[in-house]
Amino acid sequence: MAYATRARRTSAVFAAVSLGLVALTACDGDTEEGSAAPSASASTPAAGDTGSATPSTADPGDGGTEGGDTTGGSSSGGGGGTASPSEPGSDDDQDGGVGMCETTDLAYVVTVASKPVNHALLTATNKGSDPCLLPANELVLTIPTLDGAAGHMGPDGKDWILKTGESAYAGILFSHADTAGGKSADKVEIALTASESPTTVPIGNGPVTVNDPEVTTFFGTAEDALTY
CATH class of the missing domain: 1.20.5 (Single alpha-helices involved in coiled-coils or other helix-helix interfaces)
Structure with missing residues (x-):
């Protein structure tokens, strides 16, 4: 037993x-099945999920924006693109691309004025077929019988466009009342700039006595030119 x-x-x-x-x-067995389930769910995103796995599969060279490509954005957005060359501009804001007047482009008349005394009026007219930019402050006036060029009197002017057939005016003072002596002259020589050859212009209603000549800049009216 x-x-x-x-x-x-x-x-x-x-x-x-x-x-x-x-x-x-x-x-x-239950433990193994329980631990394997989260791994399966993590590797398979739910429908519509845009998780971190998506960018890693995008091709950086496909030109799309999903992979962070900035090339297409800068060319289409206009913010970082290369600006197109600007259109050619004029020479400056004043002349609009018009060429400078040359001494030979203008016709000149010098006439003794009734007043002020010892003054004459220079009229310069654009005889060309195109407008030109008149250098207002570079006028050179000489008297063949005297040495040197006439001095400057009055205010400085501003270069301006002289249209075809339009005239500009300058005042000429031949002699000062408080200056003794002088020489007789019946013509003057004029150049728009010191670098140009002068042209000879007869003095209307001359001759005149010249001892210390001066000339103004160019003005738009005869009255302004004879103020000084």
Whole structure:
């Protein structure tokens, strides 16, 4: 009887161990399945998800904007694109691209004025077919019988466009009342700039006595030219 009792106990022990192993195996299987599930869900984004995996699959050279390409944005947006060359402008805001007047472009008349005394009026008319820019302050006037050019009197003027047929005026003072002596002259020499050859102009109603000549800049009216 004692042997039979020990045999039954031994069977019971083996049965309990077997049940424990089965339970342990079942628990291990549940654990493996539970740990594998999050990995599967993380690698498969839900529909409509734009997660971090998407940019890594974009081709940087495909020209699209999804991969952060800025090349297309700068060329189409206008903010960073290269500006087209500007249209050619005029020489400056004043002359509008018109060429400078040359001494030979104008016709000149010098006439002794009734007043002020010892004055004459120089009239310069554009005889060309195109307008030109008149250098107002560079007028050179000389008297053939005297050395040197006439001095400047009156305010400085501003270069301005002289249209075809339009005239500009300058005042000439031949002699000062408080200056003694002088030489007789019946013509003057005129150049618009010192770099040009002068043209000879007869003095209407001359001759005149010249001792210390002066000349103004060019003005738009005879009255302004004879003010000084």
